[in-house]
């Protein structure tokens with residue numbers, strides 16, 4: 489089991505995660521580098537995105553296959569600058585919630601396993 493598998497619980501489970509999700513998306517939507525991608529995204533999809541994203545990153549137990557990640561971001565032609573911004577916003581959010589730099593690095597490492605599946609699609 490990877491260390492991030494416990495971060496979800498360590499942070500306080502679902503209740504805290506909901507707050508992390510809100511804080512994270514406030515940063516994303518305030519950032520002109522990436523907010524355009526969400527401009528025409530309906531709220532249901534956005535909600536699924538944030539839940540899936542945070543859940544995967546923190547180890548809620550859900551798994552995502554490369555193919556579905558590629559499909560989810562098909563046509564967006566996401567670039568490293570977009571990807572890096574998203575990961576940075578999550579890292580900043582987690583730091584604000586008191587997560588250690590080491591745990592944040594492990595979250596980033598975990599997300600990086602999906603990087604090739606979502607870029608340039």
Ligand code: HEM
Pocket residue numbers: 522525526528529530533534536537540541544560561566570571572574599600602603606
């Ligand atoms: C490892 C990183 C990421 C994960 C795990 C992830 C996860 C997901 C998932 C699961 C969906 C599908 C939601 C659904 O329709 O059911 C999705 C859609 C989406 N993602 Fe991501 N995502 C990542 C990175 C990014 C980045 C870097 C951006 C843009 C800067 C982005 C923007 C979007 C948008 C706009 C949608 C909705 C597309 C639509 O409206 O149909 N994602 N993402």
